[in-house]
Structure formats: C-alpha cells, structure tokens
Amino acid sequence: MNNLLANWWRSQKFNQAVKSQNNRLAQKLLKEIQNSGAKLSWQEKLYKEWLQLEKLLQQKNNRLQEGDRRLAELELELGFGKIDAFPGDIDDLSLLTPDTQFIEVISQSFKLKECDASMIQCTGIYEKVFDKFEQHLAGFIKNELNNLSRKKTNFDSLLQQAIDDIQKLKEGQDPRYSFELSPHIYLMRYFLDNVYCAYLAWFLIYKAGLLPTKVNILDIAAGPGTVAYGLGLFLQTINDFCLIPPMHISYYSLEQQKAFQYRGLQFWRQYMEPHEINAYFRFDTSSIFDGESQSRKIPQNFFDFIVISHCFFNDEDRREKSHRIYKDIFTDCLTDCGYVLLIIQENKLLKPYNIRQNFLMMWG
Structure with a gap:
C-alpha cells in the first residue's frame, strides 16, 4: 500500500x-x-x-x-569569405522578407496575444479571406451531396456510416475515414478549423522569416490537402496586401484514403487555382504503416517542411509505431536546414496538461 x-x-x-x-x-x-x-x-x-x-x-x-x-x-x-549560397542555388535559398505592416494586420485580425515565449493566444479570424472561403466550400459540399443523393439509392445509409465513423473522434477512438462519404463529412465538420490552424502556422513561419519562395512540403496524413489550403490562403492574403517574389510550392500529399485527395483536388481546382497559386501536387496513397515499400517512394533529403497535422492516434500501439516511423521520415527526408511542423489537437495530446488548444512546433 x-x-x-x-x-x-x-x-x-x-x-x-x-x-x-x-x-x-x-x-x-x-x-x-x-x-x-x-x-x-x-x-x-x-x-x-x-x-x-x-x-x-x-x-x-x-x-x-x-x-x-x-x-x-x-x-x-x-581563402574564401563567407559563402551565402552555392552558385546557381540562390533562388532555392531565398526567403520571403516579413512585412511589418502585414504582420500587424494579421495579428490584429486574429487577435493574437503573446502570453509568454512559447504560447500565443488567438481569438479572432481574418474574415476577408475565411468568409469567402467558407461560402465556396459550403456550395461545393452542397452540390456534391445533391449529386450523390440523386445517384445513390442508399444515400442516407452511406451518410450515416460516415457520420458514425468520424464521430469516433469525440469518443477517443480512431476513425477509419474509409467510407464513401467520409471526405464530405470531414469537409463539413473539421476542414475549416484545420485550415485555420494551418493558416496561422504558415503565418508564424513567415513572421519568423523562414518561408522560402520555393518550398517543398511533405504532408503526412494529408487528408484533402488541409496544409496546402492553409498556405494557399495565406499567400493569397499576402498578394492582396503587398508584392512578393514569384512563389513555387511542391506539395507531396501522403494520404491513405485517395477519396480525400480526390475531393481536395476538386475543390482546389474550383477555388484556389483561379487565384494563380503556383503549386505542383504529387499524390501518394500509401499508408505510413506500409513499411519500407512506402518509405522508398518519398524523396530523400528533399523537403523544407514535413507537416503532421492532427495525425496522432488514440490507439496506443499505433501511436507508438507511428512515432517511430515519423522519426525515420524526419531523418531521411528533411533537407539539412528543414523543419518539422506539428499541429496537434488538445483532445489528442494537450488536454491533460491544460496548456492550450492548438500550438505550433518547428524543429530544425
């Protein structure tokens, strides 16, 4: 005792x-x-x-x-002086210079408050961007569901399957995300909040002077491309505010459920491409648990940012295994000056510590 x-x-x-x-x-x-x-x-x-x-x-x-x-x-x-860049690689190494007025506008819009050195409180939103984005997303989902309801005689059953599956998140379980309407339910329930988090993450990276004009991103468990949407909307905001050099995004989407990638690409073409976001997508429908056959596909020593947005499992065995896999990917696939970006939900990791709802970590 x-x-x-x-x-x-x-x-x-x-x-x-x-x-x-x-x-x-x-x-x-x-x-x-x-x-x-x-x-x-x-x-x-x-x-x-x-x-x-x-x-x-x-x-x-x-x-x-x-x-x-x-x-x-x-x-x-x-007998050389300081080498800033290797010949021919200057463009690859150039970073966006943070604009102080733009940073102030975003900080005020999102009502960002630096509580201490490692905690930022956010209670606002940039309505000019997100209101329009939400309206177009609602229209996209409505059209998709209307079309499917006319084609599928068992539409109500398919809808309930997807709802019950994603509801597992609130019950402390891991959804399968494998049902036909899973992407649509995700887009309705979680997509906007997660894009909001990704937008703020890219803003903090930009504010720190770490956002390259040519950026290579690996998004692990990418879903419909949430991280790409966050960056795309952020670059759209900068372009509306001030002139920036031409940007190029190479986005590697690692997502097991190809239906998520397909719906995400559909909406991207409808909403983001008209804004002339220069992005190249590569889609990989492997699972992170596929082992060496999957890891060999991912370019080595290539990515400026490896992002894991909310993909932290409730099941203890899968969580521990995924952490080992993440470490290997970080070691093999980041450039020497690359960063890991983790966006983590409170109900997955932080709630017991009573720290904060969402936070950003960057590792060099």
Whole structure:
C-alpha cells in the first residue's frame, strides 16, 4: 500500500511539474517513477516520447553545427569569405522578407496575444479571406451531396456510416475515414478549423522569416490537402496586401484514403487555382504503416517542411509505431536546414496538461 501511495504521489508531483513547465523536476520524477517499476500513465509515456524527440533534435543540431564548423575550416583553408549560397542555388535559398505592416494586420485580425515565449493566444479570424472561403466550400459540399443523393439509392445509409465513423473522434477512438462519404463529412465538420490552424502556422513561419519562395512540403496524413489550403490562403492574403517574389510550392500529399485527395483536388481546382497559386501536387496513397515499400517512394533529403497535422492516434500501439516511423521520415527526408511542423489537437495530446488548444512546433 505504501508503494501505491508513493507512486500516486510521485505521479501527482510529475503532473504539476509538467503544468508549471519545470522540466528538470519532471525529468527527475519520471526517472524515479521508472526506477520504481510502476506502470507509466499515458501522460508519462507521452512526456518520455517528447524527451526522446528532443534528444533526436539536439543530435541533429549538433550534426549541423559540426557541418558549419567544417565549412568554416574549409573556407579558411581556401581563402574564401563567407559563402551565402552555392552558385546557381540562390533562388532555392531565398526567403520571403516579413512585412511589418502585414504582420500587424494579421495579428490584429486574429487577435493574437503573446502570453509568454512559447504560447500565443488567438481569438479572432481574418474574415476577408475565411468568409469567402467558407461560402465556396459550403456550395461545393452542397452540390456534391445533391449529386450523390440523386445517384445513390442508399444515400442516407452511406451518410450515416460516415457520420458514425468520424464521430469516433469525440469518443477517443480512431476513425477509419474509409467510407464513401467520409471526405464530405470531414469537409463539413473539421476542414475549416484545420485550415485555420494551418493558416496561422504558415503565418508564424513567415513572421519568423523562414518561408522560402520555393518550398517543398511533405504532408503526412494529408487528408484533402488541409496544409496546402492553409498556405494557399495565406499567400493569397499576402498578394492582396503587398508584392512578393514569384512563389513555387511542391506539395507531396501522403494520404491513405485517395477519396480525400480526390475531393481536395476538386475543390482546389474550383477555388484556389483561379487565384494563380503556383503549386505542383504529387499524390501518394500509401499508408505510413506500409513499411519500407512506402518509405522508398518519398524523396530523400528533399523537403523544407514535413507537416503532421492532427495525425496522432488514440490507439496506443499505433501511436507508438507511428512515432517511430515519423522519426525515420524526419531523418531521411528533411533537407539539412528543414523543419518539422506539428499541429496537434488538445483532445489528442494537450488536454491533460491544460496548456492550450492548438500550438505550433518547428524543429530544425
């Protein structure tokens, strides 16, 4: 009984340490919990996984620093000054210069408030962009469902199947997303919110001066291309506000359900292409769990950004397996100066810590 009480008390102290962002104490308590032989709670497992990812990040940063040191030594040996870019690659390395007035407009529209160094509160929306986007999306979904209802005698049954499947998200389960009308229900229930998150993520990347004019993106579990829509709408906003250099987006959509990709591309052609967003799409309908046969398809050392938007599983086994796969993809497919962008729902990972609803992490 004393061991049970001691383990319970350590877990309570651990949760408080995480909430107060006292990482040194949290790591100490986690080590004590592991040494005691007690079974880790899912919060403790999550924190352990986060520490492992942090270690992976530090190892990559160390490799980059070692590369910079060797490059500096080579420059000294050859008598060169600082090398800003290799000949012929200047365009590839150019970044958009943040416009302070544009940043102020977006910050005010979304009512962004920097609560501390790692937390931004957002309570607004840029209505000029999102009202129009929502109206066109509603019209697209309405037309699709009207056409299907005329063609499918079992339309009501198909609709209920998709609704019941996606409803699993609120019940702490993983939907299959494999029903005929799953893309339509997703577009109605979650697409706008997720595009909103992606838009803000790209804004923060732009504000930090990290958005290239030529950007290669790998979107894991891409759905209908939510991340591409967020970037497309953001670039549309910039173009309406100020002149920017020509942009080129290479977007690799890794999504198991091809119906999601198809519906996303349909709507893109109707709504985004008229805005002359210069984007090249490559669609891959593999599953991340397909193993080596899937990973060999993805270009190596190519992507400026690898994005995982909300694809974090409730099932513990699939979650742990997916995390291992994500690490391998990050290591193999990012450029040396690339970033990982995670957009995570509160009800998947953050709610137990009472931190915030959505947040952005970028790893170099």
